[in-house]
Amino acid sequence: MIKSIVFDLGNVLLDFDPESYLADFSYDEEKKMELKKAVFASPEWLQLDRGSLDFKEAKEKMIKRRPQLALEIENILAGWEEMLKLKEESLFILEDLAKKDYKLYVLSNFHQKAFDYVSKKYDFFKHFERLLISSQVGMIKPEKEIYNYLLTEFQLNPEETLFIDDTLANIEAARREGIKVIHFQTAERLKEELNFYLEK
Structure with missing residues (x-):
């Protein structure tokens, strides 16, 4: 689950x-x-x-x-x-998940200056429990270490964790650590795949 x-x-x-x-x-x-x-x-x-x-x-x-x-x-x-403009359809999905019982997190390769910009500009970050930004920890996806850090630091069980990313190498690296994954392509497809995982 x-x-x-x-x-x-x-x-x-x-x-x-x-x-x-x-x-x-x-x-x-x-x-x-x-x-x-x-x-x-x-x-x-x-x-x-x-x-x-x-x-x-x-x-x-x-x-x-x-x-x-x-x-x-x-x-x-x-x-x-x-x-770095907002993907509105993805935001709707995030907001819907935020109303439910799931714990939401970010794992992203991101420059510090760019992260400062988006975190001031957009308020969707309020939906997340915690954020793991590559430039703040000195590791990047798809390195194994950043996934281990995610699981350990945030105390996540990989079998109960779902990771959404648009890059296949990042998805495969997460899967190797036992994390469930969705390869993001479109918001519509993401909805379908979330239904598959979350209805179990």
Whole structure:
């Protein structure tokens, strides 16, 4: 029987879509792809998730690697958090679960600066018992250690815990620790899969 439900944030409760964000800039397609790699697919982006770099250090390293894109990197990093928009249909599901007897948690790879932004902007965090944010603990999904930390620190029984994430590697890693999982694709599909698990 499921007692605890753990949500990822990016692309589950909040949009994270660098390509759509970059589409708002007037750069040509080739430059947009370069910028996506230079910023959102950079080693520094993962280090931000891990909390091993702060935002200023990460930006400096990105620019040092691609000095010819210095101005563009500055521009897209100036307001990138704005792409973290609420996924309304997912929020309805969260609010419905919050009215029931389940304990709700967050496990998410998230930069500290970005987390500060979303936690001030959105009030849905009030529904969660506790939050496990990667940059605050120095671990990231899909590393085994972060799932062990989740279970131990929050005193969760993996057989009674359901984890929702949009990334298959993260889902598989959680499953290996005995946690029940849902691979998030759409809110409608999530509703169906929740019914399957929660009606047991």
